[in-house]
Amino acid sequence: MKSTTRGTLAAVLTCVAAAAGAAVCASPASAVGTVPVPVPLDGVEKSLNVELPTIGGEIPLPTPGAPEGPRFVEGRLIPERVVPQLPVAAGLPGLGVRAPLPEVLGDRFNHVGLDAPASDLRTLGPGLVLDAPLTAPNPDHFGLPDLKLPEAGVITPVLQAVPGADLGVDRGL
Template identity: 55%
Template sequence: MKPTTRGILATVVTGVAATVGATAPAVAAGTVPVPVPLGGASTALGTEVPRLGAELPLPKPGAPDGPRYVTGRLLPDRTLPRLPVTSGLPGLAARAPLPHLLDEGFDHVDVDSPTGDLRALTPGLSLDAPLTTPGGGGAGLPGAKVPQAAVLPPVLRTAADGEAGMGPGL
C-alpha cells in the first residue's frame, strides 16, 4: 500500500472515530444540545442579545407486543402490533435582556422548559378471517361468519413543564 493511500485511510478512520466519539455522549444522554451562538452579534452590535439554547430528544423504539393467539379465531389478535416509542419533548432555555427605559442597565426575561418524558404507541391492526375454526360437524369444514377488523389507536403520554420569569440584572 502506498504511503498516500495509508495517509488517506488514516484520515478517514480518524474522522469516523471522532464523529462516533462526539455523538456517543448525546446518545447516552438521550438528548442532543443545540446551542445558538449569538456572541458575535453582541460584539458587532455593541449591545446585549438574547441567549438561546435547546435540547432535541432522540427517539428510542421499543420491542412490540407480538400477536396473541385466541381460541376460536383463525388469525391472531393484534395482527399488526403497536410499537412503543420513548422519547422526550424538546427543551428550551432562553434569556433575553430587558433594557431600562429611564436609566442605564438591564433586567432580564427568562424562559426555561426542560425536556420531558414522552411515551407513545404507534397504531396497530387487529383482523379476524370471515371463517370460523373447523369444528366437529360439517365434515370438519370451517363455517362462514362476518369478518372483523379493528384499528388500535395510537397512544401518547407526556407531561410538559416550564418556567417563565423576570429579574434584575443580566
C-alpha cells in the same frame, strides 16, 4: 526504543485518548436522550455592541422499542394484532432563553428567562386487528368450519406527554 515504535505507541495512545474523550462527551447526551443545541449570538453581540438574548435548545433522540408480537387466541384463525403497534420513546424539544431586561420594573430585575426543558414523550403507533370469515373446525360438521362475519379493526395510536415551562424575571444576566 526505536522511533517507529515510539510513533506507533504515540498514535495508539492518541486514538485511545480521543475515543475516551468522545465517550465522555457523548455519554450525557445519550443518557438523557437529548442533544443540546446552543444558538451562537456572540458575533452579532460584539459587532452591534448590544446585549442579545442567550438562546439554547434540546433536540430529543427518538428510540424505537420492541413491538408486541401477535397473540394467538383460541377460537380465531388469525392471531390478534396482525400488525402490532410500534412503541417509540422520545421527547418534546426543550428551549432555554435569557434576555436582558432594561430596568423597567425597577433596579432589581435585570433579565427575563424562559426555561422549557425537554419532556418525555411516549408514543404507540396504530395497529391492525383482523379475523377471518371462518370459525375454527367444527366437529358437528365433520371438521368443516362455520361461516361468520369477518372482523377488522384499527387500534388507535397513543400519545402521552407532560410538558412544562418556567417564566421568570431575576437579577443579573
